[in-house]
Amino acid sequence: MLKNSISIFWRKRSNYYRIKLTKCRKCGRISYPARERCPYCGSNDVEHIDSSGHGKILNYTVSYYRREGDAENMPRIVALVRLDEGVVIPAEIVDSSPEEIKEGMEVEAVLRRLNSDDPYGLIYYGLKFTPVLNK
Amino acid sequence: MGRPEARAGVVGWGTYIPRYRLRVTEIAELWGFEKRIVESLGMFEKAVASSDEDSVTMGWYAAKSAILRAGIKPEEISAVFVGSESKPYAVKPSATIIGDALGVSRKRLTTDLEFACRAGSEAIRLNVALVSSGTVRYGLAIGSDTAQANPGDILEFTASSGAAAYVLGPAEEAAAKFEGVVTYVTDTPDFWRRDLSKYPLHGEGFTGSPAYFHHIESSVKLLMEELGLKPSDFDYAVFHQPNGKYPLKVAAKLGIPKDKVLPGLVTPWIGNTYNASALIGLAKVLEAAKPGERILVAPFGSGAGSDAMSLIVTDKVKDKVNVAPTVEELLSRKTYINYATYAKSRKIIWRI
Numbered sequence: 399m400l401k402n403s404i405s406i407f408w409r410k411r412s413n414y415y416r417i418k419l420t421k422c423r424k425c426g427r428i429s430y431p432a433r434e435r436c437p438y439c440g441s442n443d444v445e446h447i448d449s450s451g452h453g454k455i456l457n458y459t460v461s462y463y464r465r466e467g468d469a470e471n472m473p474r475i476v477a478l479v480r481l482d483e484g485v486v487i488p489a490e491i492v493d494s495s496p497e498e499i500k501e502g503m504e505v506e507a508v509l510r511r512l513n514s515d516d517p518y519g520l521i522y523y524g525l526k527f528t529p530v531l532n533k
Numbered sequence: 534m535g536r537p538e539a540r541a542g543v544v545g546w547g548t549y550i551p552r553y554r555l556r557v558t559e560i561a562e563l564w565g566f567e568k569r570i571v572e573s574l575g576m577f578e579k580a581v582a583s584s585d586e587d588s589v590t591m592g593w594y595a596a597k598s599a600i601l602r603a604g605i606k607p608e609e610i611s612a613v614f615v616g617s618e619s620k621p622y623a624v625k626p627s628a629t630i631i632g633d634a635l636g637v638s639r640k641r642l643t644t645d646l647e648f649a650c651r652a653g654s655e656a657i658r659l660n661v662a663l664v665s666s667g668t669v670r671y672g673l674a675i676g677s678d679t680a681q682a683n684p685g686d687i688l689e690f691t692a693s694s695g696a697a698a699y700v701l702g703p704a705e706e707a708a709a710k711f712e713g714v715v716t717y718v719t720d721t722p723d724f725w726r727r728d729l730s731k732y733p734l735h736g737e738g739f740t741g742s743p744a745y746f747h748h749i750e751s752s753v754k755l756l757m758e759e760l761g762l763k764p765s766d767f768d769y770a771v772f773h774q775p776n777g778k779y780p781l782k783v784a785a786k787l788g789i790p791k792d793k794v795l796p797g798l799v800t801p802w803i804g805n806t807y808n809a810s811a812l813i814g815l816a817k818v819l820e821a822a823k824p825g826e827r828i829l830v831a832p833f834g835s836g837a838g839s840d841a842m843s844l845i846v847t848d849k850v851k852d853k854v855n856v857a858p859t860v861e862e863l864l865s866r867k868t869y870i871n872y873a874t875y876a877k878s879r880k881i882i883w884r885i
């Protein structure tokens with residue numbers, strides 16, 4: 399039985415595969431997520447750009463909530479990451495233990511499994527973050 | 534008129550090795566193997582993918598690095614081939630997921646390939662043909678696997694996870710130009726996995742002489758014959774690495790000294806990454822090679838077949854090495870885990 403919506407994931411897949419930002423052509427500010435109007439000046443003269451996927455951890459928390467379709471991944475580290483473009487986004491940090499995470503740690507986006515309708519349904523891929531390997 | 538493949542070369546390369554490692558002595562102790570078994574394989578540890586990693590996510594990472602080293606935009610790539618024997622889906626291409634996630638042009642040739650551990654190498658061959666013929670300017674070849682092994686089988690000492698990717702393009706832009714590429718294949722039942730079977734089976738000792746050694750020796754001898762080269766003409770030799778011993782043994786049979794094989798030998802520290810095995814070895818050699826040096830690469834896939842390729846390194850290689858994580862960096866980033874964590878990560882044990 400499917401737990402996730404295939405159609406919603408398919409429509410939004412470019413936002414799962416890349417971090418889409420909004421750049422205002424009028425005031426020059428960058429915001430998240432991708433939208434049709436600048437949240438700062440209200441202009442609808444905006445363009446959507448891809449983030450470099452690099453940033454630094456601002457703060458984080460550790461979740462012990464077990465998610466169906468991703469039960470092996472616990473505890474889960476959820477952080478606020480300030481991207482190089484200046485915007486702050488919520489992000490899951492992987493390949494690190496809570497003891498290793500530090501504020502200011504450089505991280506980069508990596509494609510991972512977000513969830514899956516096991517055992518026979520769709521696998522949902524998207525971006526998580528991991529400590530930068532090649533600085 | 535020269536060989537057509539000389540018009541193509543490696544424009545960019547990238548690799549991925551998961552962070553986690555399992556010491557093979559732990560596998561031996563758990564299942565009661567003799568110490569000499571581990572020693573006979575020349576293995577120390579193997580790379581283990583996390584529970585949220587698979588051949589798609591690892592292939593994506595390697596491809597991202599390869600595109601960075603190529604110095605091109607993803608949308609300039611017109612062909613994507615993914616070689617794997619651990620596809621997340623039995624039916625649904627991995628190449629479309631990776632291509633879209635990277636932002637590769639949607640007007641592209643795209644497919645998944647299967648030929649045991651040789652499909653990633655076949656992906657390179659196909660792209661070389663497409664570039665040489667002028668059909669595409671840039672093509673992406675990926676070899677990626679989360680290799681499966683029946684718990685307690687000797688294969689469990691080596692079966693590991695990793696990925697390698699190559700952007701093939703015009704020889705004049707390449708870090709290494711192809712000099713020649715040949716393939717040798719036969720119907721040989723050395724290793725297989727039936728439909729719906731979770732783990733592969735193999736013909737024990739049959740995987741050696743009639744399979745690995747016969748095919749690699751045949752392809753390399755064919756390559757040297759066609760190019761008029763001898764073993765001493767190569768500065769490096771990279772073979773498929775099912776364990777730590779076979780590459781050295783096949784090199785000895787071909788008259789290639791050990792010191793030309795060791796720079797590209799990675800299996801003792803990460804295990805057999807199947808479709809990425811020889812291709813990670815090639816990447817490690819590219820990251821150390823000097824312009825003008827000649828590299829022999831001979832991947833192997835059960836079933837069975839081997840490609841042999843000769844590459845000449847160009848002066849463009851140095852500017853590309855540090856653009857993305859190197860094999861040395863990926864090898865040194867590691868955290869040891871126990872068998873229980875490995876079993877959970879690779880779904881050898883799982884919740885219902």
